[in-house]
Every structure is written in structure tokens, then in C-alpha cells.
Amino acid sequence: MGKAQVKKRTAKRHNPIRVPDAHLGGGRADGKANPDKEKQLLPVLEKLKAPEAADRTWACAAVGNLINEDAAMRRLFQSRNVVGALIERLSDDVDDVVVEASGTLRNLAIDGGHEICGEMFNKGIMPHLTALMGKISGTIDNVLAGTAKELPEDEIERRGHLLALTENVIMLVWSLAEASWKTLEAVNAAHGEGLLVKALQGRDQLSPGVALAAAQALFCLTHDNMPFSSALLAQPNALPVLVGIVKADHMPAERDAKGKGRAKKSMDLEDDETADGRALLTRVLIAGTLRNLVDPGSSADSKVGIATLTNEVILPLINGLLDLDLAQAAERVTQLVTEIPKDGPVLGKDVKVDHKSTAEIKLERVERLLSTVGVGLEILTSICAGLEDAVDEDMEEDGADDDDMDETMGDEDLIARGREPNANGTAAAAPSVNTAATLPHLLSTLSLPTRLLTLAQLNKLSLPPHGPNPSVHPPTTAALSVVHLRALEALNNLLISTSAAVMGGEQLAQLLPPAMWEGVFAIVQGTGEDAAALKAKGQEMRLELMEGALAGAWGLSKTIPAAAPQGATDMITKAIPVLRIEAAARAVDTLASLAARPSVTIEENAAVAQWLVAALTSQPNAEMMVALLNAVIDIYADEGREYDQPVFVANNMIGALTNIVARVRSESRKIDRRKTPLLRARAEEAYENLVAFIKYRRSL
Structure with a gap:
């Protein structure tokens, strides 16, 4: 169950800069909007259709400021069709x-x-965005051609307005692409790939914000999205532009954006010396785009050389992001929040959508740095995914069920008809491992296990508080949660690849520090200390992180099980009831490895055995049934282990297993082979192994 590596996300992804409503607190507890803001709602809405352009401009900006990070106020505006009214303004005559x-x-x-x-x-x-993308694309063509200086002043001003639209429109396209498959198909049909490439190609003449928005959109749109990827590759200058961005040092652009003589290469968290961060994030996003876009051995790869680019450019780029002190970032954010002016922006005639105080701008820089680390970790997750995909022959339909078998056959009759031990072949071959970089380099030279686990550790802003009050800064909390999760996903993939290599005979286990066990269990404890929070709305990331940490424990159980602390199995059995099915089944597999580790005590083994038998007799779902049976067989397959006689034999576990044979057979036959062929095959295999195991143990 632990071999499910994260490679690319096929399900819709959270917008990386979106703060979930449940983190915000504004109106969350009682569903009521701020009364002072609510009084301004109707006057603002009325001015959206005012005859004077200045009033319409003011109203559009005022809506943005009133609903900023206030879920209740936003829903109140939504109920008055503010979305439809704003969409109408996209075709306004005034820029x-x-x-x-x-x-x-x-x-x-x-x-x-x-x-x-x-x-x-x-x-x-979408029709409005498509029309605007056409206008913007033509304007960028003129800018790239250098014709702006030859135009009259009013035309240059109009062009400036259109360029100001670019970042907004591209970010809307990006957000829509993230929302659902339906909206993604509409974005694909709009054919905006040419605009995105032009926005990156003209990044020096446009703005860092436009280039960043284009990079974010490309990173999203190339995630398992063949129609868009094919259209992008058909753009003649797409690959040269993307490769050029990844290979070029981002620091000159950071220096220019900052407006100072230099920008710190380390991107630390000091006030005045923290670089803007947009050029770095753009470069990292384009690195991820290229890895999404270019498959090894493809025709595009012949132009890019993705393996060489990954090892010589992309991996060093990401490596430079992995030592950010997240606890320090949380402290800095807490301090900056106290510096935000208590009174929000005044809705006067000069109000703008992006009116921000100095402290808020600094907070955005920290958020952007956290987002950069998160994207880098997502790319690293792909780099660490080294298991070769293989066709599972068990998924092939192998004919009809044994319909002639008497459904009333008892346990002993089924055992008698079952296959003999070791009757059907040899041990499974070790999986093939092929990571983009060598495992010793990832494990030892870069010290990724320790550094990833450090990034995964929780701090005081990592999770939203369980209760009516929000985090002191919800955007940072959302960003930190993502960084922790991405770090655990990368670590999990690295450990899966390492365990497969260890199965193949490579001596890599000594490269994993034993203290990693304490690190993963610290996350399990931190996310699970408030049991009620695990099931509360808005606290979904707690369970995600707990399951991610337990996935890391699976990898450690396959590589350095002897280093597991005493009581590890007890912590896992306590966590299993709150986990989702797949994570729970993987945790059972971890239990099996730990219960059979060389250093396990008889008492700990007995406690695991008691838990497994109780779980098996409580009629678990099919996937858990398979995991539990496999765990029992794995632990007690060797009758020579010191715990076998005092635990397995003394507690008559063979009798307990015999009594569930018929039920296991019945449950496996209930699984629809057409809907879940792999689960059906695994259940049938578990049944056959159970029968063979019982025969083997009896023969002793």
C-alpha cells in the first residue's frame, strides 16, 4: 500500500495563492458580515452602473476592498449578483x-x-476574457516590435491600460483552469498559449507581475493536460523562451524590481533586504512547466535535454530553497501583522483594488517566498518519484468466477480446496528504480531526508486554530500548510524509491538518519493532539498532514525499521481509526513491518497481533481486510522468530484465521471486477494466501 508515489496531480488543485474560507474567520462563526461594511453594499452596487465612468471605476475598486479576505461579505455581494455586474464591466467603453x-x-x-x-x-x-486576450496579445506584439514610441500620446495611454489588464486576465485564466474540468476545457478552447509565451518573452518590457502570472498559468495548464501541452509545444518559440528563463539567473530581475543596488541571494526574511521574489518564483514555475511538458525521450526532449537540465539547473535551483526557516517566517509574519494599520483603506475617489500598506506588502513578500518553496517542493516530488510504472497482470480479467462453487461451503472445506503453500510461483521481483538524480546524491550529498522533514515540522501558524477565531494571518497559514504537505510528499516519494532500491540490494539504508522516526511522529502528534479538530470543517489539512507523516513512517519501516522507537506501533494503531481508507491500509502495512522488526519486544508484537485479530473479526471494508490479512501473514510467515511461539501459537491465532476463511472468500467475491479490478485481484490473492498460510502453519 505504500507504493503510491505522487507524480502529477490529476485532480483539481487548490489555487496556490488562495486562502480557504475556513481559515479566514471573517463571518465564519455566525455567518454575518461586518455591519460597517454592509452599510456600504447598496451604494457601491448602484454605482457599478452609474453613467459617470469615474463612479463605475470607483465602484469596481470598492467592491474589491470590501470583500478582501472576508468570506461573509463576499457571499453577501454574491447574493446581489456582483459577479455578473463586474463581468458586464469587462466590456465597458472606458479602459x-x-x-x-x-x-x-x-x-x-x-x-x-x-x-x-x-x-x-x-x-x-470566458467570451469576455477571450476578447481581452486578443487585444492584449496584439498590444504585446507591438511592444515587442518596438513601435510604442512612434504612437501618439493618447494611443500610448490606451495601450498602457491594455497592458495593465494583462496580469489580471491571465490570473483569471489561471484560476478558472484550476476550478474544474469544465472550466479547464473552456480555457483550453480559448487558445491562450500564444499570449502566455509572449508575456514571458516580453517580460523585460512588461512587468514582473505579468511574467509571474503567465508562469503560474503555464505551470497549472501543463499538469496532465495534453490538449494545452500539445498546443504550447506547437508554438515555435515556446521551448526556447522557457528554457532561457530557467537557465538565466533571476537575481538581476530581483534587483531591478527592488529598485536597489543589490538583492540578497539567500532571500532571507529581513525587512528591507528581502528581494521582491517574483523573478525567482517565475523561474521555479517555468522549471516545473518544463518538467510537466517534456517527457524523457520525446521529440521535445531532443531540443531540451530534460535530464541534464534537471540535474544541472533545476535541482540546484530548488536545493537553494530548502533551508528556509519556517519558524522564523512565522515569527516575522506575527510581527508584521501588528504593524498593519487598524483602519482599512478609505473608499475615497482614488481608491484602487490593490491599495496596501507597507506591512501588507512585506507580508506578501513572505507569502510569495513560501509559495516559491511550495512549488519547488512539488517539482522535487516529481524528481524523487523513481518507481517505474508496470502493468499489473492481476488487473486483467481472468474469466468468470467459480460459479459452480457451493456458496454454503464452510471454512474447512474451503481450506481443503485451496492451493497448497508455495504452489504458484516465485517471489516478486524488486521494482525498478529510475530517479532523475541518483539516490545517493539525493540522500547524502543534498541531505534531503533531514531537510524535507525539517520543512514538514509544524509551527504556531501552520494550522488554523480550532474554534471561531482565525489565524493571525490566514494567507501565511494556508501557505505554510501547503509547504508542509509538499515536503512530506517529496519525502514520501524519496523513501519509496529508496525502499525499492534497498529491496534490489543497494546499500542505502545507512544514509537515512534514525532521528527521522521522531520527526514523522512529531507531526502525527501535532496534527492529532486535538481529536475533534481532525473532523472539523476548515481543518482538513490536519488529516492531510497526519496521513503524509504516516506515509513517511511507511517508508522508514521498509528501510530502517530497527530505528523505530518503542511505542511506535501503539501510536499508529491509535491513529488508524481517523485515517481514510488508503492511508489506513498503508498504516497497517507499516504495523506489519514494525511488528516483525529485529528489535521488537514480545509485548509489542503481542499488542499488534491482538489489534490485527480484533480488526479482522470486526468485518472491515475490503481494502482493510486485504491489508490486515497481508499483515498477519507477513509477521508470522517465519515460525522461527522469537515471538512466534509466545504470541502466534500461544494465542491460537491459527484458529481465529480459520474461522474467517469463508467470510474472506465471500467478501472478495462481492467486489465488482469491472469497477475495481485491482482490488478484486488483491482480495482474491489475499484469500488464496490465507488458505495456503493456514495449511502451512498446520503442517508444522
């Missing part, structure tokens, strides 16, 4: 109105996530 409307819609998409993006799509935003 200022279009710019502010698109900026507010962009912020709505980021804050509201999938729900509000779906509403935008249903209310017809």
Missing part, C-alpha cells in the same frame, strides 16, 4: 473601468476559489 473590474474579479477568483470561478464561468466570463 479604467475594465482594469478595475478585472482586478476585482481576479481577487474574487483567488479568494473564492472553485465555487466563485464556477459562478463566473456560468455567467459568461
